[in-house]
Amino acid sequence: MIQVNLSLYIHRLCLYNRSHTPGSCGGVKCVSDVFTELRKQEETGQLVQPVLFVLLVLLSVLLYFAVSLMDPGFILSDDTDLQFMLGVTEEQQDMIPPATKSLRQRRCGHCLLQQQPMRSKHCQTCQHCVRRYDHHCPWIENCVGERNHRWFVFYLAFQLLVLLWGLRIAWTGFTYVPIWHQWLRTNGVLTAVTMLLALLSLIVLLLLGSHLYLVSLNTTTWEFMSRHRISYLKHCGADENPFDRGTFQNLWGFFCIWGTVVWEQVYFKEGSDQV
Numbered sequence: 001m002i003q004v005n006l007s008l009y010i011h012r013l014c015l016y017n018r019s020h021t022p023g024s025c026g027g028v029k030c031v032s033d034v035f036t037e038l039r040k041q042e043e044t045g046q047l048v049q050p051v052l053f054v055l056l057v058l059l060s061v062l063l064y065f066a067v068s069l070m071d072p073g074f075i076l077s078d079d080t081d082l083q084f085m086l087g088v089t090e091e092q093q094d095m096i097p098p099a100t101k102s103l104r105q106r107r108c109g110h111c112l113l114q115q116q117p118m119r120s121k122h123c124q125t126c127q128h129c130v131r132r133y134d135h136h137c138p139w140i141e142n143c144v145g146e147r148n149h150r151w152f153v154f155y156l157a158f159q160l161l162v163l164l165w166g167l168r169i170a171w172t173g174f175t176y177v178p179i180w181h182q183w184l185r186t187n188g189v190l191t192a193v194t195m196l197l198a199l200l201s202l203i204v205l206l207l208l209g210s211h212l213y214l215v216s217l218n219t220t221t222w223e224f225m226s227r228h229r230i231s232y233l234k235h236c237g238a239d240e241n242p243f244d245r246g247t248f249q250n251l252w253g254f255f256c257i258w259g260t261v262v263w264e265q266v267y268f269k270e271g272s273d274q275v
Contacts, residue, residue, distance in 0.1 A: 053165060060162050063155040064140065072145030073131030075113060075120060118232060118263040119243075121222055131260065134220040150255055153215070156208040163201040170194045218243045218250040232267065242267050 107113060110122045111129050121133035123143050132146035144152045173190050177183035184191075214224055219241055227233040236242060243266050244250065253261070 053169075056158065056162055056165065060155070060158045063151065063158055067144075067148050067151050067155050068140040068142050070142070070148040070151065072126075072143040072149075073120075073133075073147040074126070074145075075111070075117065075129040075131060118267060119220070119223070132220060132263070133222050135222060146260065153208065153211050156204055156211065160201065160204045160208055163197055163204060167194065167197040167201060170197060215254045216247045216250055217241060218245060218253070 108116050108122050108129050110124075110127070113129060116129060117131060119132045120129050122129045123133065123136050125136050126143050128143075130143045130145040132149070134144040134149055134152075136143045137152070140152070142148070170190055170193050174187050175183075177186050211221075214221060223230060223233060227236070232242070243263065245253070245266075
């Protein structure tokens with residue numbers, strides 16, 4: 001819920017950074033008298049940007065709840081998962097290098113799944129195996145997997161827009177005062193908020209950039225960090241990724257193709273027919 005509270009606080013700060021009763025600090029405007037650009041537009045009846053900002057904040061909050069409550073790709077039964085293995089023949093299984101024969105029997109000792117689809121992993125927190133597992137995110141209290149990964153990226157993008165817009169709005173609220181202690185008294189709260197927004201913007205930017213980079217390679221955070229321990233990747237070279245179909249194809253498949261990919265077929269270079 002931290003992201004929700006943060007988004008709503010940014011909205012409140014940027015639109016209502018002025019109390020109804022102006023204060024006075026020895027002839028210098030107090031923080032209660034500070035006008036931001038968005039507040040000025042609201043008071044003069046120019047509502048386009050304030051309305052757009054509110055809608056952007058609401059969209060960010062909705063995306064947060066959508067990613068938090070969405071099924072990330074939990075695997076609940078063996079019957080539905082066996083159908084995804086039908087595209088892999090015994091001849092293809094024989095093509096697997098001896099060091100990775102465990103691919104024949106990828107089982108989950110926690111869920112007791114007899115056939116764990118490729119690229120899935122058991123999450124100790126959610127207590128389920130997740131398709132195309134990326135990571136478990138404590139901020140959304142959910143796993144990021146095949147079904148909600150793109151929405152997680154969208155959420156990061158919209159959250160970054162809210163933070164950057166809030167940063168710009170907060171910047172417009174600063175008041176010039178020649179004496180430093182009066183300036184600090186006037187702009188102290190805005191300074192703290194601006195620094196917080198700048199830090200959060202940097203964090204979200206790095207997260208978004210790293211996810212877009214991994215998506216462009218068609219790999220996940222788990223695979224990127226633990227490829228030396230993953231049965232179907234540890235025999236590959238350092239720069240070899242059996243799921244990489246080129247940057248454009250990877251991005252297109254991630255953002256524009258909906259459905260479950262048979263990763264076993266992609267692994268054996270037979271395409272990625274949708275189910």
